[in-house]
Amino acid sequence: MMNIKETIIFAPETFNLAETTRSIEVAKECSHVFHCIFMGYSKKYSYLIEESNFTFIHLEPHLSDKQITQIMNVDQMNGIKHPFTYEHIKERVQNEKRLIKIYQPVSIVIGTTLSMFISSRVCNTPLVYIKPLAYTRPYFEEGYLPSPFTSMNLLAATIKKLFISIALRITYKPKSFTKVAKEENVSLPKYTIDALDADYNLITTTPEISQVYNLPDHYQYIGPVYAKLDVPIPKFFDHLPTDQPIIYFAMGSSGSPNIIVKLLHILSELKVTVVCPMKRMIKSQLHKLSFNENIILCDFLPAHKISKFIDLSIIHGGEGTVQTACLTGKPFLGFGLQQEQRVNINQCVRFGNALSFRKKDFTKARMEQLINHALSTRTIKEKALEIQQVLKDINGPENAAKFLIKHFTVT
Template sequence: MNTVLFAPETFNLAETTRAIEVARRLRDRHECVFTGYSERYAGLIEEAGFDYHALAPPLTEEQADQAIRFDQGRGLDHPFTPEMFRARVESERALNTLLRPAATVIGSTLSQFVSARADNVPLIYIKPFAYSWPHLRQSPALPVLPGRGRLARTVNATTARLLRETARHTTLKPRGWVRVARENGVRLPRRTVDALDGDLNLVASIRLRPYLLPPNYRWVGPIYAHLDHELPPQVPRVVSKARKRQRPVVYFAMGSSANRDIVLSVLRELSRLPVTVLAPVARYLRPDDHPGLGEHVHVFDLLPAHLLDDLIDASVIHGGEGTVQTAAASGKPFVGIGLQFEQRWNVDECVRFGNAVGLSPRQAHGEPLRRAFEAVLHDPALRTRAQDLRALVAGIDGAQAAADHIHALTRT
């Protein structure tokens, strides 16, 4: 049985859970082994029954938060120095020697673009469609400004053209990445967009428009977490109590890329509304935050969101692939607060489809948030379109499709 190595950035919840879901569909055909640097979500891998190799240098919690801030444009510094790249590649190549994988499956782990190619291991990238090269080539507009007014349309269309032409010619890459690649005999593709492609790229997004893909891309469809957790006993009790009081039940999730300020701000706004909130956001809060949220806001660690479909009335989410796909599968509309460009695009696609209301982080308070929330709870058009999207994605098993493509590649 061949070994397939899964190497997501394990500080990223969506990447980690996507990899787990694909590995589950592949484990009867291949030995699936995981590796990573952050302990933040590595425990989910071991809970799912997979071997996990924690590599050096470990990524600290502070470094993981720094990487997220950099990704969102909220910080200029990142932890991925030339020294870190060099150490990562050394660790990864040693693991390749030990395991001799038939393929390496990544999320956004830049060092694996070097390690896998240096060791002639096929590299498979499970990725969002947003801001990939085929997306930039075909998108008429990008959601930089919210709304559909003339200014927003002009700015968003102009941004798409500028970014498309920039991506067409840009060769800029992290210096450490290029240097370490050269040291390991790997010549990265000249254009940045090409350097960020795997040998095979599996698009794990909801397809709402007829985009075309290049030959090294496959559209597999939604892949989102199905955690091996039972619902806490508190959840059915809370929902039952809310139903008796005719209080809508709201799911509030911000993935792994939010911050305390935005989480606390939205929770405080929700606590003022006549709703009951289920919020798996405990990692963002301090103990002294909880008393100020009131009796109808219930905070948890991770929840198996796929088990909440029939218990909730709407969601408030950050727009990451996993949360959007979970909301789509629930058949309930959502308020999306995109924190970075990919998330804004995910939300905007659903706004266009008609099952969501989008807000910028600056709008996620006071009257704008209350109006958005009233809409997802009571607008019949939004609720109908949410059911339509649920029907559209029903039966699409992106994880199975991804596993089949990986299996086919390793057999050739």
């Protein structure tokens, strides 16, 4: 007798590369048990889903490039206007409900697909959120807060306590969400931080890095989940110079083209070779750019396969990018574009395998100093190897799949 697979809907925000690839990696690990389908509101990275042989359903309202930029700006605290109007959320929820009714999934796995916090509850479908620990209730209650809260003096301790108290008690939720939730007879949690929790929260780090060892029952560590793009290593890696450091420089899908270009110009003046898979990100500016020959621009790379070629990474603080850098066993420099990314970087700074930098460091002298310090400091290099050992045998996608199979396989 042939068993009919139950369905799981994966609903990352498909304009976000990290969320999209994270969902793909988990789906690959459980597709032998479940029928895995994907939905999203942007086609920006949907081709990666289809190339992985999963069905992608594009729902309305479609997110335009302008709206995606608005979301990114709010996320990075560079703006306050977001596209999630009442009409937008209302249409999302209606179309999500329709999709759930058609496919009857045993679970929905999300990234920051906020409308699903309403739709899943309306349909009584368990919601699983694969996410970082940063800026969750367990993080604020037990976690390490980066600067300016690291000083041990009384003032810093008092400010830290007040900051945590406020963060745990904020009740703000966009009016569009609360209005649609009320119309759907869905009760959202009182506090903002709890409203961003799903029924189950799979945390994509390890306690050795987060230093948070006690999680609530609806939380579980699964370990790193990051992109493993099935593309070959380009031939140019076989011909890289051997007389100067090789730097991998990537800023993820949330990277700013202007920041990427500015750093590339600085790096082009240093005695380093830079491999930068950000060609797509800065394509609108390529016609007016000119770099020295030590800058190699390309498209997506299998970042998890190039550790033997590189000496150092320069990255933004997206958790998957940070973890990929950690798994190279080489130091990295991190430039966080928003608070969660700064937390991810600072956890590694605290561990000892990374250095952080800000816009004030965007000078030739300062970047040269940071690179030389990371490459010449024995303890940083030793810590880079140590964190590689911590993470190398943890299969985050497999752990997530085991969770889904255990909780949602119908026997």
